[in-house]
Amino acid sequence: MNRGLRLIGLAAMAAIISCTNPVLADTIDIGGATRTYTAQLPETKPAALVIVLHGSTQTGADMVERTSWPQVAKREGFGVVFPDGLNRAWADLRSSNRRAGRAPPDGTDDAAFIVRLAEEFVADGVADPKRIYVTGLSNGGAMTMAMLCVRADLFAAAASVIMNLTDESAAACHPSRPVPFLMMNGTADPLIPYQGGRGTSRFAVDGFWSTERTLGFWRRVNGCETNDAGAAALEDRDTADQSTVTRISSSCPRASDVVLYRVNDGGHRMPGSFPDAWFARMVNLLLGPQNHDIDGAETIWGFFKRFP
Numbered sequence: 421m422n423r424g425l426r427l428i429g430l431a432a433m434a435a436i437i438s439c440t441n442p443v444l445a446d447t448i449d450i451g452g453a454t455r456t457y458t459a460q461l462p463e464t465k466p467a468a469l470v471i472v473l474h475g476s477t478q479t480g481a482d483m484v485e486r487t488s489w490p491q492v493a494k495r496e497g498f499g500v501v502f503p504d505g506l507n508r509a510w511a512d513l514r515s516s517n518r519r520a521g522r523a524p525p526d527g528t529d530d531a532a533f534i535v536r537l538a539e540e541f542v543a544d545g546v547a548d549p550k551r552i553y554v555t556g557l558s559n560g561g562a563m564t565m566a567m568l569c570v571r572a573d574l575f576a577a578a579a580s581v582i583m584n585l586t587d588e589s590a591a592a593c594h595p596s597r598p599v600p601f602l603m604m605n606g607t608a609d610p611l612i613p614y615q616g617g618r619g620t621s622r623f624a625v626d627g628f629w630s631t632e633r634t635l636g637f638w639r640r641v642n643g644c645e646t647n648d649a650g651a652a653a654l655e656d657r658d659t660a661d662q663s664t665v666t667r668i669s670s671s672c673p674r675a676s677d678v679v680l681y682r683v684n685d686g687g688h689r690m691p692g693s694f695p696d697a698w699f700a701r702m703v704n705l706l707l708g709p710q711n712h713d714i715d716g717a718e719t720i721w722g723f724f725k726r727f728p
Contacts, residue, residue, distance in 0.1 A: 459501040468498035469547035473556025486696040510563035513589035557581035569593035584634040598642035598676040606686030644672035658712035690716040
């Protein structure tokens with residue numbers, strides 16, 4: 421990697437710089453395609469590395485601005501990298517005609533991109549190879565699951581936000597080993613319906629599994645029992661956000677945990693400690709409410725740091 425700073429947008433850069441940790445924005449060549457990413461480096465190395473994958477129509481800079489990952493990484497001392505999907509999308513295990521919105525160019529190998537990033541940060545002494553984690557939301561959540569399907573050996577844990585499997589993605593999924601896995605889905609998501617099928621949004625596509633069926637898939641992969649081990653209602657810290665959270669646990673073998681954070685009446689949004697959009701009222705109408713009882717990055721990191 422030729423480590424050089426590139427322009428990533430003033431707001432995104434300001435958000436990263438405010439964290440005071442070393443920052444780089446760089447490119448890497450994957451199969452003749454120039455791929456871009458932004459990373460916040462840990463002060464002490466090697467450290468854990470979290471790969472954060474944006475949703476469709478977004479970029480890595482959006483994840484810097486709209487989530488607390490930079491702040492959590494600074495406080496906890498791990499590295500975090502925000503890759504950019506080509507055409508603002510990820511080549512997960514679904515065909516292009518089975519997704520809403522954008523699709524990456526034909527032949528895009530995002531799995532190779534993500535693997536190469538992890539390998540480079542390990543080779544440079546930045547990342548601990550036993551503490552590589554991946555997470556993403558929406559299309560990034562689908563890509564997160566795809567990474568477990570094709571390179572489970574690389575990750576200590578993973579987390580998917582606002583995404584379910586489909587027949588196509590499940591059929592192509594053959595993890596080489598169990599990986600601790602967290603899901604975080606809203607029951608009022610108009611794009612990725614909690615109950616499966618097609619969402620209520622005019623931009624939605626059909627064919628999604630329900631969250632319960634998706635959860636069951638990962639329980640089987642990880643050798644967990646079929647039924648819920650428990651369900652705990654979390655504190656309703658923001659009574660004005662129109663939603664609550666229930667944590668659903670599983671009975672699994674050691675270090676193969678599967679957990680679901682069900683956002684009751686939550687939309688196609690990542691829960692956060694601050695708003696994820698400039699025009700909240702319009703986004704609420706399009707995507708449903710954002711929950712503020714938990715913070716997505718804080719919750720996911722709390723899960724990740726238990727493994728290995």
